[in-house]
Amino acid sequence: MPDRAIVPLMTAGAAGFIAGVIASVEEMSGSSAVVLAVIVAVFVALSGALSVVKTPGEESERWVVGALRALLAVAVFACIYAGLLKMLRDGSILGVVLIIFAAVFAGILTRLRVRDRGQLETMGGRGQPTA
Secondary structure: OOOOHHHHHHHHHHHHHHHHHHHHOOOOOOOHHHHHHHHHHHHHHOOOOOOOOOOOOOOOHHHHHHHHHHHHHHHHHHHHHHHHHHHHHHHHHHHHHHHHHHHHHHHHHHHOOOOOOOHHHEEOOOOOOOO
């Protein structure tokens, strides 16, 4: 796992947990829960995108990996947030399923890394060794 992938992963996990618990305890619903989720999701997306700044590697790879990390970090946050709302506020088993989805997205997030020019040329287009 790349070192910098930990930043959006921990940000998304912590923000999802804290915001989910706060929204559940306050029994937020409707627009107030959505507004809280959108505000926190913006900061989570920024942490994902900024995790590739000044990373050694190809510039075009940085943009792609930054965008994918941002999207996956928001997905992890959203699943944890919605899962906690469903579990704690509504008492629904669907919350557990959402937490499992968050774990899957987190696993994918940890696999993304920026490749450098040498890896792009010596490996195949998909990161596989050329024959």
